[in-house]
Amino acid sequence: MTTLNKVFSLIILLTLTVSCGKDNDANFTLKGHIKGLKKGIVYLQKDGDSSIVDLDSMSITGQPEFTLHTNIEEPILLYLKLFKNDGEEHYIPFFADKGVTKINTTLNSFSYDSEITGSKHQELLEEYLGVMSKFNSQNLDIIEASFIAQQKNDSITLDSLDNLSNNIIKRKYAYTIQFAMNNKDNAIAPYLALYEAQHANPVYIDSIYNNLSLEVKNSLYGKKLGEVIARRKSSD
Template identity: 40%
Template sequence: MRKSIIALFSILILVSCTEKKSAKNFVLTGNIKGLKSGTLYIQRIKDTVLVAIDTIKINGDSHFTSEFDLQSPEMLYLFLDRGVTNSLDNNIPFFAEKGIMNIETSLDFFTADVKITGSKNQELYDEYKKVVSKYVDQDLTLIEKKITAYQAKKMDEVSKMDEEQKGILKRKYLYTTNFAVNHADYEVAPYVALAEIYDINLKYMDTIQKSMTPKVSKSLYGKRLNEFIAARKKEENK
């Protein structure tokens, strides 16, 4: 009898845990090494403003968990309120998608040490940022050189570097377009189109739009890209 009661109790616990596990379609786990106390906020952009959708209090244990329903893959933000000083190193963007994701980082290098796993969109976005960062670095180097040339009144050099910057921007835009087309079966495709090349020639936007799978086209960023392209066409046809 005792064994039957124990077995029944074990089954009830298992059922309870299973139900709890399936209650929400998105689970974020993580650890911020060195963080003893503070507040974490999971944020999303709403009407161009970051708004909190979950609040996590840290008190002694640097591990955290957040669970909620996610309607569509979306770029969210993990914001750390340090409680003492304001810092630029306090907000981590992550491409959330249904399932379990994990964020590991440290208090001292909150954004620099971050490692995000559990999302294919995040994996692709990291790949994209790695390449784009090279174009950004090239542009920053040219800006520094342009300032020096401008101060020395070497306007021919300034003009030459202006053209070089345009070339860098063009390569970045073409890479972003190709990236979106090549990964049109993931929501990161319309996201980078909207976030990085919103002012590109419409023919490239059309190419990205036509490449999107039906699933991606119906996603949060897929819908926004469709609406954005329609609005641009309407404006340009006036």
């Protein structure tokens, strides 16, 4: 073997060693399958302080399967992003915890066909989003009915539909608050308070926080919720 060949062999060996070491050190793995995808790039991402942060990526060239790795300290919302050079953003948010999460979806309906299996937090998030989807569907029906009533200049029906819409908003907040209260031992509780009920009565947000277990209060979203409440009270 020539000296040049030895150098190339050493470089390849070092590259493989570093790559394997990275995978072995990771405590979170995302495996998935995107039906119909022939070429593209998948990214594992998280929210940074001011922008989205890439944690890992993989080029898809023929095979629809992918595996991504990272390290997480605690349950956190991550994103699977697909870049397929079509000028659009394609994301699937999911709640990750240490271990393995699997996402199966399709190229044509990447965000909507996703089937996610993994953490208990993800199961709770899907349960919550399932109910929110029903509320949103009801609201779409009201919007359609309001459009028809507006064309007919039917002010009485419009007022009635407006009341129905406001009632749905109240029910969504009520469900979110109760769901968070019922899951005080899970990071989903402060997450919902932060991002789904931020405009609710502060009394209810305080109740969610005070109801959290000590472990959840010390979690990423628990600390963020505590900071939000502290800032609000300091400005009162």
